[in-house]
Amino acid sequence: MVNKILENLPHIFNYADFLVVTDKYGYIEFYKVFRSVGSKIVENPVGLHILELHQHLNEETSTVMRVLKTREPIINEKQHLNIFKERTVTVLTTTLPIMAGNEIIGAIDINRYFDLDLRAIHDQDINHSFDYNDFFFNIDDILTQNSAMIEVKNKTLKAAKTNSPVMIYGETGTGKDLLAQAIHNHSFRKHNPFIVQNCSAIPLTLGESIFFGTTKGSFTGAENKMGLFEMADGGTLVLDELNSMDISLQSKLLRAAENNTIRRIGGAGLINVDVRLISLLNEDPYTAMEQSKLRRDLFYRLGVILIHIPPLRERKEDIPMLVDSFIDEYNSKMDKNIKGVSKKVMDLFMEYDWPGNVRELKHIIESAFNFTEEDVIEEEQLPEYIRCNQNSKMAAISIDDNFCLNTAIKDFEIKYIKLALENSSTLNEAAKLLKISRQTLKYKMDVYGIEFE
Incomplete structure (x- = not known):
């Protein structure tokens, strides 16, 4: 099984720093480190369960176990793995299900070093030729016959052809992430990184290091690490739940977005980055600004293209x-x-x-x-x-032995005729509110004994 899979994925060897293939139960069938970092590799784990190899992970945190359960790919998730005896490495993991017809038969786990010093080893050695394109949603995956959603799709295709920041807002579950993937997949950046960061999950004290990276020695325990802007260079960085990000961090994000430069914590110089920003909000951005959840200057910078996804009830x-x-x-x-x-x-x-x-x-x-x-x-x-x-x-419309439809209709009409009269200065105005003729209104008033004062 493994040889056939690898024959069909030739670019993996150019992309991956190390690779794991498991069966449908999570037992390792193939394990290969393509680029070592000088540390001794753990003993050959073929035959072990993936959770035996990575004992600090569990079924909820292991991308392999989650993919085997859901049968859905996981793209670019950061993990800390102990593949070397002398160190734990941070990697970006892409895990894909292996299917035989309708049956899942395993998973392939593709890993790239995330740490700055390890990335340098990788970048000196390879071409970035792995193509994510096949794993993203595109515009045809958005199913609709609703006129408002058709307009959303049209705006999405137009936005994909530009390089301007995009802000997508809509209620939870409307598909904002799908739309962001479609924009990336239809853009000239589609062969480059697509990285999503949930802003609500960022601790305030780690925000700068997550986005901009760190320099070794800048604080106790700091190492040379790239931030998300560098990792997404040439591609797309999605800021999910931007309205949940701390306001003070938003100001620092604004400077990076305006200048296309970042400075690592403890770093001496500026680093140029080429990143398209797509921000996702689960509420109207104007409401978020009024409630001080979103800086106005950041909105003006990131909301160049605004796309609203209507809720399913509409x-x-x-x-x-x-x-x-x-x-x-x-x-x-x-x-x-x-x-x-x-x-x-x-x-x-x-x-x-x-x-x-x-x-x-x-x-x-x-x-x-x-x-x-x-x-x-x-x-x-x-x-x-x-x-x-x-x-x-x-x-709410209960029917019992005392119910009478004619009485219910009469009570309903009396209620709304009186309401219309209270909000009108003439019978003509009241008739317009009720969308009936003046003659019909006068007739019903006579029948029900309603007077107009």
Whole structure:
């Protein structure tokens, strides 16, 4: 299996500093360090489980174990690995699932040194020829027939052709990260690094070193390390949840964005960088500025191209095609043959407001796959809160032995006629508010005994 995989991925040897291939259970079948750093390599780990090799990792932190579980690639995640006896190294890891038809049979773990001194060894020795392009979403992966979303796709393609900073905002789960990947993948930077940093996860004391890097000796324990700007040089740096970044760090980010230069902590000189910035916000940037979550000067610099992704509740016509797409995806991942959802389920989906947006819809489909034994997803396979949503709406219009439809209609009309009259100076104005003729309004007022003062 391993030889066939490596024959089909010739660029890996130019890209990787070391490589691991595991079977579907996480046991190592191939292990190769292409570029040593002078330290002695640990004993040949072939046959060991990946968590035996990296004992400080677990099923949640190991990229290999997560890919084997989710069957989805992980791109450019930073890890600390003990592949050498004398030192732990920081690497950028890309882990890909190995599929045979619909079945996952293993994972391939591709690693590059992250530390500045180790990167120098790599860069002297190789050409950066590994192409990430195949692993990113592109514009065709954004499924929609909604006019607002079609405009979003058009703006995305136009933005990809330029080098201006992009700010994408929308509720959680709308697909901001997918849009950022599409911009990168359709741009001239598509063969270069694409690095995502969640700003809410940055400790204030480490912010500068994460973005700009450090120089050995600049503080106790400091080593020569590149920051994210240097790692993303020539490519794209995505600032996820920018509105969660500390305001003081935002000012330092602004200087780097304006001047295209950075200075490592403790460094003497400026370093030129060529990085396109894409920032993602889970709220309106104007609201973020009013609440002092986003500096106005940073917004003016990073919000050159503004793209708003509407929530799923505002484009419900997309739900059927999204459902079909997720069913196809999970049929492949879970080796099932589900044909669709029942009419009742689709009605529930169209009625629900989707606070978690497309991500929530996808997770509900995945949840249903775990319980569906037939070829159609039924209401019983949905989470209880989705089913209860319909019940709660029906409860607001309860029907008992005393209910009378004519009385309910009469009470409704009286309420809104009086409300319109209270907010109008003439009968004509009230009729316009109610969108009925003056004659109809006068007739109903006479029937219900309503007077206009």
